[in-house]
Amino acid sequence: MNKFPRSAYVHIPFCHRRCFYCDFAVIPLGNNIETLKGYGSETVKDYLHFLYKEILSIKHKHPLSTIYLGGGTPSILNPQQIKDLIDLFKVNYGIDYGAEITMEVDPASFSQDDLHGFINAGINRFSLGAQSFNNKILKNAGRRHLREDVEQSCSWLNKALDFGLIKSWSLDLIQNLPLSGFKEWKEDLEKTLSFSPPHISIYDLSIETGTVFKKLVDLGKLTLPNEDESFINSESTNSFLKASGYSRYEISNYCLPGHQSRHNRVYWNGLGWWSFGQGSTSSPWGEKLTRPRVSKNYKEWVLKQCEFELDPSLINKDFHYQELDEQIMLGMRLKEGVNIKKLFSEQNWNQKEYEINFLKLLKEWERYIETGLLIKKGNRFFLSDPKGMNLSNQILISMFSWWNKIN
Numbered sequence: 059m060n061k062f063p064r065s066a067y068v069h070i071p072f073c074h075r076r077c078f079y080c081d082f083a084v085i086p087l088g089n090n091i092e093t094l095k096g097y098g099s100e101t102v103k104d105y106l107h108f109l110y111k112e113i114l115s116i117k118h119k120h121p122l123s124t125i126y127l128g129g130g131t132p133s134i135l136n137p138q139q140i141k142d143l144i145d146l147f148k149v150n151y152g153i154d155y156g157a158e159i160t161m162e163v164d165p166a167s168f169s170q171d172d173l174h175g176f177i178n179a180g181i182n183r184f185s186l187g188a189q190s191f192n193n194k195i196l197k198n199a200g201r202r203h204l205r206e207d208v209e210q211s212c213s214w215l216n217k218a219l220d221f222g223l224i225k226s227w228s229l230d231l232i233q234n235l236p237l238s239g240f241k242e243w244k245e246d247l248e249k250t251l252s253f254s255p256p257h258i259s260i261y262d263l264s265i266e267t268g269t270v271f272k273k274l275v276d277l278g279k280l281t282l283p284n285e286d287e288s289f290i291n292s293e294s295t296n297s298f299l300k301a302s303g304y305s306r307y308e309i310s311n312y313c314l315p316g317h318q319s320r321h322n323r324v325y326w327n328g329l330g331w332w333s334f335g336q337g338s339t340s341s342p343w344g345e346k347l348t349r350p351r352v353s354k355n356y357k358e359w360v361l362k363q364c365e366f367e368l369d370p371s372l373i374n375k376d377f378h379y380q381e382l383d384e385q386i387m388l389g390m391r392l393k394e395g396v397n398i399k400k401l402f403s404e405q406n407w408n409q410k411e412y413e414i415n416f417l418k419l420l421k422e423w424e425r426y427i428e429t430g431l432l433i434k435k436g437n438r439f440f441l442s443d444p445k446g447m448n449l450s451n452q453i454l455i456s457m458f459s460w461w462n463k464i465n
Contacts, residue, residue, distance in 0.1 A: 062120035063342040065324045066151070068109070068143065069335030070132040071353075072102060074167070078200035078270035079232070079263060083337025083351040084130050105336070105353070106139065108360045112334050113146055115364050116372060119332075121152030124321035125159045127181075133163040137175025144180035158183055158225065158320045165207035170214050177223050184227040185259070186211055191249040195237050200270060212253040219256070226317045228257035233291055234283045235263055236271075243291045247298045254302075256317035260295055261310050262288075289448075296444035309391045309447050326388045328380050344380060345371040383461040387454055395433075395440025415464055422456045 071085045087101065125147060127140070135143075140161065147153055160183040161176060168176070176184075188208045190196050196203065215227040229250055233243065250258060263282070265272050274280035283291065296306065304312040308326060311319065324331050333340035337351040347369050350356045363369065380388075382405060389396035398419070402412055423439070426432035431446040432439060432453055441447045 061330065062118065063330040063332050064120060064122055064154075065124040065126075065321055065329070066122050066147065066332040066334065067126045067128060067321075067338060067340075068113075069130065069333070069338040070127060070135060071105070071130040071336050072134045073129065073131045074134070074202055075200065076270075078198075078274075079235075079266070080200075081266035081269050082130065085336075085353060087134065102135065102139075106143075108357045109143075109335055110146060111364055112360045114150060115360075115368060116151075116332065117368075118373065119151045121154050122147060122332075123154045123157050124324060125153070125157065126321045127159075127161040129162055131164045131167050131187075132161050133168040133172065133176075137172060137179050140176055140181065141179035148180075153180075160185055160319070160321055162187060163211070164203065165211045166203035168211075173214050173218065174223075177218065182225045184215055184224065185230060186215065186227065186255075187230045188212075188250075189230060189232045190235060190238065190242075191246050192238070192242055195235050195242060198236050199232075209249075209253075212255065215255075216253060226256045228259055228319065229253070229255040230259045230261070233260050233262050233295065234288050236280055236282055238291075239283055239287050240290050240294065244294060244298075247295065251298070251302050254314075257311070257313040257319065258299065258304065259311050262292075292448045293444065296448070305393070306443055306447065307393045309441075309450055323392075326392050328385050328388060340372065341380075342372060347371040383458055386457055390439070390441060390450065390454065390457075393440065393443070395438055397438050399437035418464060419457070419460045422460045423453065426453050426456070 069083070071083055073080075073084045073086050074088065075086045076084055085101065085105070087099065125144070127143070132140070144153075144159065153159070159181050161181045162185045163173075163176075164187045173184075186208070188211075189199065189201060191205045191208055193205050196205070212229065215224070218224045219227060231246060231250065238246070263271075265275055265282075271280060275282075299306070299312045303314060305315070306312050307318050308322070311322070313319075330342045330344065331340065332342055333349075335349065336353060336356040337349055339346055339348040341347070350359050363372075382401060385401055386396055386398075389401075398416065402416060405412075407415065423432055426446070427434055430442055431449055433442055433446070441450055441453065446453065
């Protein structure tokens with residue numbers, strides 16, 4: 059297998075400030091007017107210079123079918139900067155007709171004129187980082203926007219969709235934020251559904267090392283929803299969205315018919331992708347490469363790549379499949395699950411090893427099949443919805459235990 063990657067992720071690391079739960083590779087710029095839209099910011103210009111060099115360094119490439127601009131807050135850039143970036147791919151890689159080109163935007167970081175400028179630059183799908191509609195919850199999480207900003211952004215995006223200016227848009231929420239009990243979460247879901255976004259991503263809050271939330275937890279100063287509240291929130295999410303016509307096609311993602319994220323399915327299906335920018339991870343032919351998270355180190359890395367020799371993982375070669383445990387983990391996130399027989403057949407196992415390893419995995423998963431958390435249909439295994447998806451970590455931990463035992 060030697061397929062060229064057809065997808066690219068581009069990391070725009072700039073934010074006005076770091077949110078209290080965030081451990082991403084970001085560069086806070088503050089709120090002064092020069093950085094608000096990217097105009098006149100030498101930090102932004104300097105980063106884009108090195109980002110362009112990295113994008114141009116790839117020699118073996120085919121036209122792209124998906125591009126995803128993530129962050130950070132890509133909407134800190136102005137429409138011309140976004141256009142220059144998209145044009146760079148058009149000229150040097152090619153972009154397929156009908157390609158999905160997504161851009162993350164934060165409420166209060168763009169105007170309606172900016173939105174139209176981004177669309178004219180080539181963006182046809184947006185991901186809106188709302189996280190909540192509750193002003194107290196937003197403030198407590200370190201977000202700079204307000205409920206009114208989210209509502210306004212949703213209205214603009216719906217108008218763009220209605221007029222056929224974009225193909226789709228998504229709204230992001232974070233479940234189980236501090237101060238978000240069942241009442242508050244129910245209100246967030248109801249407000250979300252009032253705008254009928256074609257796609258909704260709902261992520262569970264994760265307390266990461268180095269974040270403000272982690273420091274507050276360690277000091278005993280952060281109150282989070284308890285286990286019962288978290289479980290009720292998860293159950294209500296699924297029932298609310300299903301009743302409104304949304305399909306849960308991945309553990310954290312729901313959509314109306316025809317609005318799945320094509321780009322994200324590349325990751326979950328174990329296909330190859332390019333990635334550019336500080337702290338981002340690429341896997342064009344199955345071998346992962348993460349760029350430096352610190353700006354100075356990233357720039358030095360880019361220069362070395364361009365002046366000497368590209369990292370081996372970025373050079374055209376035979377596809378290296380992901381480790382089996384990672385393939386199963388990613389595949390099990392999807393509604394359709396994984397075909398175990400197909401994945402096993404790609405391992406260098408003889409028939410006896412195949413049968414023994416399969417039986418061992420089946421034994422690990424037996425209790426989950428019996429309790430209805432995991433469903434087996436022929437050679438395909440998938441999580442039940444909602445219970446299996448809500449308790450997916452337990453099932454995946456047992457799979458990792460099996461993998462460690464046989465290796």
